[in-house]
Amino acid sequence: MNFRKNSKAYLFCLLSSPDENGVSRWVSKDEFVGDFAPLMFKNGADWCRKESTIAKIFYIEFDRSQTKGNGIDRIRLNGYKNEEDNLGSQIIRADIKKYYKQKKCVILGTSNPEVDHKNGWKNDANVMNPKTQTLNDFQPLSKAANDAKRQFCKECRMSGKRYDAKQLGYPISFYSGTEKHNGSSKGCEGCFWYDPIEFRKHLVENAETNKVTL
Numbered sequence: 001m002n003f004r005k006n007s008k009a010y011l012f013c014l015l016s017s018p019d020e021n022g023v024s025r026w027v028s029k030d031e032f033v034g035d036f037a038p039l040m041f042k043n044g045a046d047w048c049r050k051e052s053t054i055a056k057i058f059y060i061e062f063d064r065s066q067t068k069g070n071g072i073d074r075i076r077l078n079g080y081k082n083e084e085d086n087l088g089s090q091i092i093r094a095d096i097k098k099y100y101k102q103k104k105c106v107i108l109g110t111s112n113p114e115v116d117h118k119n120g121w122k123n124d125a126n127v128m129n130p131k132t133q134t135l136n137d138f139q140p141l142s143k144a145a146n147d148a149k150r151q152f153c154k155e156c157r158m159s160g161k162r163y164d165a166k167q168l169g170y171p172i173s174f175y176s177g178t179e180k181h182n183g184s185s186k187g188c189e190g191c192f193w194y195d196p197i198e199f200r201k202h203l204v205e206n207a208e209t210n211k212v213t214l
Contacts, residue, residue, distance in 0.1 A: 008047035009054035022080035105142035113140035120153025124185035165192035175202035
């Protein structure tokens with residue numbers, strides 16, 4: 001898996017050796033020694049809770065039957081998650097969908113777009129709740145653009161590295177933040193895919209500051 005080297009997710013995958021289906025052996029806490037000592041925990045497996053990086057990729061099972069009490073004794077990976085499983089509810093409120101379906105793709109300018117969550121990590125509880133969603137949480141993207149974004153966001157979630165817009169020929173990588181996604185609900189802001197329109201506005205500011213000819 002494309003986890004950051006020596007991250008806890010990386011270390012556990014190295015230790016547990018999941019197969020091609022994402023299923024690993026049971027790994028006891030007793031094995032969290034030496035190079036794998038960073039995996040040790042006391043009151044809960046903080047690095048593999050449901051909001052963690054590794055839990056966005058794999059189904060994770062805990063065994064609490066080996067010792068007395070309710071502590072976690074063993075952990076295993078039990079298959080890859082589907083995109084829908086990773087990201088929780090995909091429901092978009094009807095009025096928001098109706099509004100954006102009448103717009104054009106913000107990248108290709110084509111009609112009949114899909115309605116895209118700007119936050120590709122989908123880790124903002126307000127955005128994932130139809131009752132608290134706002135128009136600004138979404139944007140219209142063609143199927144082709146949305147498919148591309150979905151793949152880049154998946155790679156970002158796995159690696160923790162945000163998409164570099166210089167790959168598309170732009171003079172800046174992000175309009176705010178750094179290459180590293182900070183894991184917060186605001187961590188996607190500044191990425192080209194988060195809001196292409198806002199990204200292009202910042203190109204003008206960058207050009208004026210650095211005298212770049214667009």
